[in-house]
Amino acid sequence: MMRRSLRPLGACALLAAFSAQAQAPLPQRAGTPARIAGAVVDTTFRATGEEIANPERGMYAWAADNLAAWTQAQADAQFAAGYRLVYAPVRLDDHAGGPLPGSVLAGISGGFATARRAGLKVIPRFLYNYPAGETAYQAAQDAPLDRVLAHIGQLEPLLAANADVIAYLQAGFVGAWGEWHTSSNDLTAPASRTRIRDALLAALPVDRFLQVRYPPYLMAWAPQPPRWRDGSAASRIGVHNDCFLASETDVGTYSDDATTRRRERGYVASLSTVAPFGGETCNPADAVEPTPRTNCDDILREGKQFGLTYLNDSYYRKLFHLRWEAQGCMAEVRRRMGYRFELVALRHGAAVKAGQSGELALTVRNSGWARAFNPRGVQMLLRHRASGAVVRIALASIDPRTWLPGSDGKARASFAVPGGTPAGAYDVLLAFPDGAASLAGDVRYSVRPANAADAARSQGWDAALGAFRTGTTLDIH
Missing domain, CATH: 2.60.40.770 (Immunoglobulin-like)
Structure with a gap:
């Protein structure tokens, strides 16, 4: 994004x-x-x-700016281009104050059908806002907790009916870009975010994974990394890091404190053997004196360390993708992602x-x-x-x-x-x-x-x- x-x-x-x-x-x-x-x-x-295109892994493309606006022609072209994963934002901006109308639910269902016809799988994220640029996020509005929980309840039948084409579900709903920060309704408070997590896990079929943006939230829920399919809620939740490799803290993904940051990164590395890890690189301009890790050695080391399953193919290319191409490792990155x-x-x-x-x-x-x-x-x-x-x-x-x-x-x-x-x-x-x-x-x-x-x-x-x-x-x- x-x-x-x-x-x-x-x-x-x-x-x-x-x-x-x-x-x-x-x-x-x-x-x-x-x-x-x-x-x-x-x-x-x-x-x-x-390089072999296989389901549920690899570089992803976008399902337009909203899943409901994604066309069959676009989806078919993405499959033909070798994509097998598509990130699918689902915009709920106009309904933060009330229930989701049937037309919106039909549009979401139609988007999943588009994916199925095209041979693709999607990574949906439901969100109430999409701030433009790098400063407007502070004024982004989400929805009250009761409304979020009601919307998740409405979406539960759709998630069950279309789990076949859902690769992974990013938690969404909370804060700017659905990234679980700067919530206008205090949804990042521990009690609220736990209720949203529980509602999403209940709505999502048990054989599908949820992904949350911030490691500290996962560590608060489960201080020790879970084991593979151990029956815990924690074993069903992975991380999507949307500033992978961008700075020492991955632009706020990890703590500013070096000791805490090492512990958080170790947790995520362990968790990636149990639940999927993916995301995108980003522009590190927001970080103080950023030190992005842009070289082939970096992506090959950390791709393996964190079990990278998928990555945005369109952002942030200037600093990362183009560098990997120039240094000659992009083909290996594409081969190694996921299984x-x-x-x-x-x-x-x-x-x-x-x-x-x-x-x-x-x-x-x-x-x-x-x-x-x-x-x-x-x-x-x-x-x-x-x-x-x-x-x-x-x-x-x-x-x-x-x-x-x-x-x-x-x-x-x-x-x-x-x-x-x-x-x-x-x-x-x-x-x-x-x-x-x-x-x-x-x-x-x-x-x-x-x-x-x-x-x-x-x-x-x-x-x-x-x-x-x-x-x-x-x-x-």
């Missing part, structure tokens, strides 16, 4: 043979062809340095009977800066080599959210081949569809792994299926 911020094998013998061999370490050497060892097929994969899944190795049984089960073992490396935060499926696709018919098998025991940045995730799963599946040889593909039933069949929301195509080994991305061809074969009999 252009403004400143203040603060599934068949016979028992086959299964036994597989189980014995499955105890051996998975092969790690890239570039080796799929091979059969007894009743087992295994292969490895080669990573690529290509980046690389298939490393796959092992599965060579044959199975229809109606019975097999097993597989999969290794995936996350070379990104963050984990995937929202639910996502893992599927084994079987494509009949003669007919082309595809059988999709969910590997429900594998959760991609557990694949941590900078490490290899190893998973074993059973797969059940449906009874009546025609006999024959099937090519094996892997897919990572969206976790929402409404989007699971939309390949635009499937994660494309960062692996190189290899025609000689029949490996590569199948855009029509939203799945990666592994180059292995499963015989069904």
Whole structure:
């Protein structure tokens, strides 16, 4: 924002043979062809340095100045340009004194539908003002606490109905630009901000994350960083830093006191392993003797340190983005933001009977800066080599959210081949569809792994299926 911020094998013998061999370490050497060892097929994969657009991560664009004004043409163009996240301000200025009319709710619902048609996800923020320039924020008006809570209650059905296309929700509502400062109704007082936090968490489906602007508020609610999905309110709230890298304090994001600031930054770094961290850079002119961290070393170090998942692509380019481009690290920044899944190795049984089960073992490396935060499926696709018919098998025991940045995730799963599946040889593909039933069949929301195509080994991305061809074969009999 252009403004400143203040603060599934068949016979028992086959299964036994597989189980014995499955105890051996998975092969790690890239570039080796799929091979059969007894009743087992295994292969490895080669990573690529290509920039890949994937859901819920990366540079974001804007949904106009108001979600309701965002057009389908704009959204489609943003998807075509490689964006998968769109920041969506929702203006409620004219309704601070009363309930939200049906027309406003319909406009918001329409904006979410636009995102869904385009294959995008949004980061909404509801706000009552948008001060122009760098000084008008002091006169910005928000709404009384009771009105804010009433509006959140009205919005709750919309948030539930459209959670599939909501990547993360920025808390909004409070103060200038909805950034939780300079509230004209004293909404930043501890009791008020806690009630707003609780209302937003109650309105937001439990598998979606809220983000708040200021670390001290989070630390007041939970002095110790929460653990991943530990059931606490704190484990559902991340930070959006809208002055990332801009000054020693990130223009008021952190304390002026160095000791306190180190503690706050450490808290946010720990929290980013549990909840999403994102935001934008900003103009540091508001800081006293600003010392912006504008070099490649800075963004590469702090992007990793804070698990950067997303960043505004349009602001503040002059001081940050253009510098990263000039110094040659922008491609890496774009690759590393959020999760980046690389298939490393796959092992599965060579044959199975229809109606019975097999097993597989999969290794995936996350070379990104963050984990995937929202639910996502893992599927084994079987494509009949003669007919082309595809059988999709969910590997429900594998959760991609557990694949941590900078490490290899190893998973074993059973797969059940449906009874009546025609006999024959099937090519094996892997897919990572969206976790929402409404989007699971939309390949635009499937994660494309960062692996190189290899025609000689029949490996590569199948855009029509939203799945990666592994180059292995499963015989069904």
